[in-house]
Amino acid sequence: MARTKYHPPTIEAKWRARWEADGLYHAREDDPRPKFYFLTMLPYTSGDLHIGHWYAMAPSDARARYLRMSGYNVMLPMGFDAFGLPAEEAAIKHGIHPYKWTMANIERMRNQFKTMGAMWDWPREAITCDPAYYKWTQWFFLKFYEHGLAYRATAPVDWCPHCNTSLAREQVWGEDRHCERCGTPVIKKELEQWFFRITNYAEELLDFSKIDWPERVVTQQTNWIGRSEGLTFDLAVCDSSKKIPVFTTRPDTVFGVTFAVLAPEHPLVAELTAPECRSAVEAYQYSARRLSEIDRLSTQRERTGVFIGSYVINPMSGAEVPLYIADYVLMAYGTGAIMGVPGHDERDFDFAQRHGLPIPVVIAPPDWDGQPLASPYLGDGPMVNSGHFNGMPNSEGWQAVADEMESKGIGHRDVQYRLHDWLISRQRYWGAPIPIVYCDHCGTVPVPEDQLPVLLPEDAEFLPTGESPLKLHAAFLNTTCPKCGAPAKRETDTMDTFMCSSWYHMRYTSPGYDQGPFDPARYRFWVPVDQYTGGIEHATMHLLYTRFFTKACRDIGIVNNDEPMRRLFNQGIILGEDNEKMSKSRGNVVNPDDYVATLGADTTRAYLMFIGPWDAGGPWNSRGIEGVHRFLQRVWDVVTSPPKTGAHGPEPADVVALRRITHKTIRKVTDDIEAFRFNTLIAALMEFNNYLLKAKRTAVVQSDAWSEALRTLVLLLAPITPNLAEELWERLGGQYSVHTQQWPRVDDSAVTDETVVLIVQVNGKVRERLSVPPGLDKEAAEALARDSARVQRHIASLGSPRVIYVPDKLINFVGE
RNA sequence: GCCGAAGUGGCGGAACGGCAUACGCGGCGGUCUCAAAAACCGCUAGGGGUAAUCCCUGUGUGGGUUCAAGUCCCACCUUCGGCACCA
Known part of the structure; x- marks a missing residue:
């Protein structure tokens, strides 16, 4: 067979240039087709493109291309998350300014991205470190401030000693509480910081009814927000007018309270400590402060604490119980104080044992003999030792006790969240400056809108200590008060980069717009994002912050949608050939450029999609990509090599069979791409192509069905391998561009089977496969099956078996 | 500890409760070649069997439901991810 070689570099360079010159992928608002906003999480400007970028983006592009061919006006933008610490590290290490470093990286990454052959709408590009962009990041901050959603407070915050900055709680990970970016364990620091009131939205953020997001993300966000329902009530301090509010999720156990505990840093400790206890209490507070958070949070630790010399009154039983401080009680949750119910709480049980406190039972375990408990009882049961609630099932008692405490004015039903406000201050240079000025006379003064952006000074000095250069930059720091004109100081902290990425999807709708962060009309046209993809x-x-951001903007009146992204898909992680996470130190990093230069972008794209389910990720395999390349070479062969021609015309049965597999493949590929199942989609195309390779040796190549099959193959490949498809489409005489063609439609009449394979089982074991016409009735099927010698051999000993018949599928003869 | 996802050939992985292992990699055999590579063709779960269109066993483990279970239910084991003194 005469064979022309498939040469990707030539084809890919040719079409890339043509598409760019034609503006083929620029989405317009005057397009009459229904809009579809397709977005992938924007990449950080780390330098070189990684195979992980390809893995995240190539399948998204394929899906976006499919939607475009299916009749949507698809917008697929691209931009860069360009603020962040690595730029500063490069400045310290190599003496290159963060701006230069970042822009050089963007230049390189953009060029690498362009080799992917994706349908990105480059004119919409947004770069978050561009003053024209961060001007609006600052504008959003001012709007939040104006509406009481941004505030400054002193709090013990997570501090990364390596990055030299505070972090949001969301950015501290794992059991060892490490910095999400650099892995260094964090420490606690008492600092005055800016926060966003994300907790105002805790309840609404738990509502996922307007979005179609993966269950995993919904669960993680739900757990992170951590809603719990309970009761807040006051414990009155004996011989004092003071009351200590406590929160409990177990009002049914209030009668079992035998002590109460304050967090060591609770504001009432000093006041309620008896003189004879003072030295012990202060010593305990001191040691608690010194403990790292890791130690303090360890559930393995013994539950230490000290009595502070005061007593509080159990409002239900009237009992007076001792008051302790203990570091297992956290100031940051609830009221920073708890009631101690040792009989029915593991931590309280431990604590009571250590301190010789009584452990009464107030909910009876099954078969309880009245003896003291060997371990806390956490299950349900009837209430005991609980006054007039005795005998009531505790689940009922929960409500009954709460009702009584509410009616007596002792307490009220309450909801607590684990979610904290979002800490956005970063003690770094390379971020959007927080547009605030501190004036001795006027206090905290927002920078007026017409003075935005607050520009980052270009002549900053980067110290090897990692200190933020802004703190030491006199020209930046010293300013005048926008209100009174007196000398004043600028805020030197910059904003968390997650602030920039909370609204980038808004900017893409109208890049370059200068009357606001976006053009409202174009925003309404495109937003919400119809499909978002990115890592879990x-x-x-980001996925929590951006939801908050949209809701806050809605309440301020900036936008009118509730959610930023309607659907979300999380792709997995691509691993090295050794099945380990790719890293330079392991030496298992795959460089996409190498494969693009040799096997081509199309092969690289198709291989990444073929590896396995997209959400599963998986190991790279250098032999595997060669297999996919062979497949594309065979596609090239089928389409381009001249067919044999013979004297005989095509067999009608061959034509019918060819149309059947053609249209079955259309159906399979369409279903798979709708469900993001790229791996089985490509497998189906391989099967189709294998069939065509064989069919090509027959006279079927002389039929119209043959050219239909080739056109279909190329159209179905277009989203996966856009360059190859464009080239083959041209060679088939198709009109430019293959990417503006209509997605193939299934001809249902072509798909209908003339015969189906009927499985014949005896006692559930397959004994025969019969080719029968579809729609056979039970009697006819049974008769056919009983005709088979093999079936007869196996049913001979069964007597008169039961017969299970599933039309067009299976018939099963079952004995005894 | 709690929540979630996943365990299938030598490997990556397929499989509306109905033929387990599609597709690809690797391996084996063949064609072509002086030879090799490439390409192409065929075989490839394990065991038994001279052989068959033969028989048995097989989807982490143990039970169960069903004519029929990789798939549904219960219990467990392992791996990965998230949360973790959250009252």
């Missing part, structure tokens, strides 16, 4: 690692960071 952002579940409780």
